[in-house]
Amino acid sequence: MNILKMLMASAAVVAVAMPMAANADTSDKRIALSNNYAGNSWRQAMLTSWETVTGKAVEDGVVAAADAFTTAENQATEQAAQIQNLILQGYDAIVINAASPTALNGAVREACDAGVVVVSFDGIVTEPCAWRIAVDFQEMGRVQVEYLSGRLPDGGNLLEIRGLAGVFVDDEISAGIHKGVEEYPQFEIVGSVHGDWAQDVAQRAVAGVLPSLPEIVGVVTQGGDGYGAAQAIAAAGRDMPIIVMGNRQDELAWWKERKDAGGYETMSVSIAPGVSTLAFWVAQQVLDGKEVPKDLVVPFLEINQDGLEEALETTPQGGVANVEYSLEDAQAVISEAM
Known part of the structure; x- marks a missing residue:
């Protein structure tokens, strides 16, 4: 836990020197989450983090919408159809936790060709037009x-x-x-x-x-x-x-x-389930016209013997030890990657 805290603290320091995004530039933009699976506590925590952070962003007028969609089955064909449907619904960006690194590439390319920003995380895609946020x-x-x-x-x-x-x-x-x-x-x-x-x-x-x-x-x-x-x-x-x-x-x-x-x-x-919130902010930054490298890496969250009690105290019943990302955190990750 202490390792991640130090990394996040250094990220916050870097972010101080970076300009904040202008809300007006993305206030009319709609971002969707395409998720392939929700059958365990990590995925549930990931969706909860998305709702918490993006709900506040919508409330603050940073974006117009940030809706989450999860496929009924963990099938790449079903998720590809979901992505195509999100394109037709007019979303400006789609954040993807992918069922396959390659099987969704056709649908991702369709999104990019339609002018939709695609950011993949956790389960990333290999289509070059998409952004990728991954842990090693x-x-x-x-x-x-x-x-x-x-x-x-x-x-x-x-x-x-x-x-x-x-x-x-x-x-x-x-x-x-x-x-x-x-x-x-x-x-x-x-x-x-x-x-x-x-x-x-x-x-x-x-x-x-x-x-x-x-x-x-x-x-x-x-x-x-x-x-x-x-x-x-x-x-x-x-x-x-x-x-x-x-x-x-x-x-x-x-x-x-x-x-x-x-x-x-x-x-x-x-990996912290809150990585979904980092993907949201990366999508927002791309929509805001910021230069963002295609590949971003975030640290995994490690808990050692000495940090057990602290981690347990802050982890909800049935949940997962977690970190949720802010705009400043995303800006720091982007800055470090550049």
């Missing part, structure tokens, strides 16, 4: 194994819990985890399941694979799956390994309970 997801996976190497220098067997199959984020984090195992070959991944970034799905998946696995010393994850993994491992009567958490409130609460009872130690890492 591979590094987010790699640092988990690096952390375990410090705790478990002799290594051992790892269980990998992946996210939603077929999504860019899942592939990138998993690639980072496997890079970490190459860097620290004392570890071996002996099992891999998809938890869909949801604790109930992860719990069922881990319970199903555990009987076939040897002793596990660590569980590497993608977020939303740590608590479910812990429940499955406890139910199986196994020794509790070091489970890397993903900043969800249920994970942090379980971690604190185990820490207080016996000194259980781990780490937690994820």
Whole structure:
């Protein structure tokens, strides 16, 4: 938590020197959010952050509208149709959390050709006309194994819990985890399941694979799956390994309970759901005529043992540790990228 706070503080300092956007330039503009999936706490927190920040921006007259739309199924074809519909509805910008980095490129190109600004985040798109806001997801996976190497220098067997199959984020984090195992070959991944970034799905998946696995010393994850993994491992009567958490409130609460009872130690890492609000402000800045690099990178949010209590206090029941971005934060990220 402290790492992110320092980064955001430095961003705020940079933003002070940057001119504020003139509200009148975008007060008649309409921005839409196209979201491919809402079936876990991270996505719900992401949508809540969007509503909180953009609702205030609409109220203040910064933009005329900032509506959110989520597809019923996590299908690229359905999201492409949604984007085409948003073009027809006359939105000036579309912010996208994409089901696929490539399958939406045709619809994104249609939007750009129609003069619509497209900003992708989290699940980014590769169409060159779009803007991209991403975390280094591979590094987010790699640092988990690096952390375990410090705790478990002799290594051992790892269980990998992946996210939603077929999504860019899942592939990138998993690639980072496997890079970490190459860097620290004392570890071996002996099992891999998809938890869909949801604790109930992860719990069922881990319970199903555990009987076939040897002793596990660590569980590497993608977020939303740590608590479910812990429940499955406890139910199986196994020794509790070091489970890397993903900043969800249920994970942090379980971690604190185990820490207080016996000194259980781990780490937690994820992208802040409020990255959707950064994408909103980037879209607003592009509409306002500002020069914005096509690719922007934001830090992931890491919680260590010392920061657990503070993070838990500020994370709502059923929610995710979060940071919401302001216009000044967006201006700082843009300035740093330039």
